[in-house]
Amino acid sequence: MKWALALIPAILITTGAQAQDGAAVFERCAACHTATGAGVPGAFPPLNRDVRTLAARPEGRRYLALVVMVGLIGPLQVEGQTFRNVMPAQSGLDAAAVAAVLNHVGTRISHDGPPFRAFSAAEVAGYAADPGKMGPADLAALHARLAP
């Protein structure tokens, strides 16, 4: 069992570092979505129930990762509100940073909806390598199919 005990601090450090990175990356998201993720009515959608609901479905997970990397052009219906705005692609984030920020949103920002399953960098890298010609408007159309 000695080896297992030796692993625990390493796991805690790794998890802590990822949570930390996610919080740091989220600062740029907060400029629009606000620090609590509540959003701004009519301008920036809340990051709450819709995010967790999408993260529970395979196509929703792809959508969430691609929104961060590709951007999004609505109209978009979130929690009963319509948004007709533009989210620019968040440049300069590698797959690990995208996974970290989504995990921060899923665990620290979103409170409602189903339990959140974490993204790995490998999962995000897979979506990045095969975006399926999804542009910002295609992602809004995908959202309409997934969460009408």
Ligand code: HEC
């Ligand atoms: C410049 C403002 C801006 C920034 C910065 C920004 N977003 Fe957005 N985001 C938007 C807008 C606007 C929308 C909705 C697009 C629309 O109205 O068509 C959106 C939509 C989303 C959605 C879709 C929500 C849903 O329920 O389908 C997610 C997820 C998201 N943003 C996550 C993020 C994350 C994570 C970051 C930081 C890495 C981020 N955003 C940074 C403006 C922004």
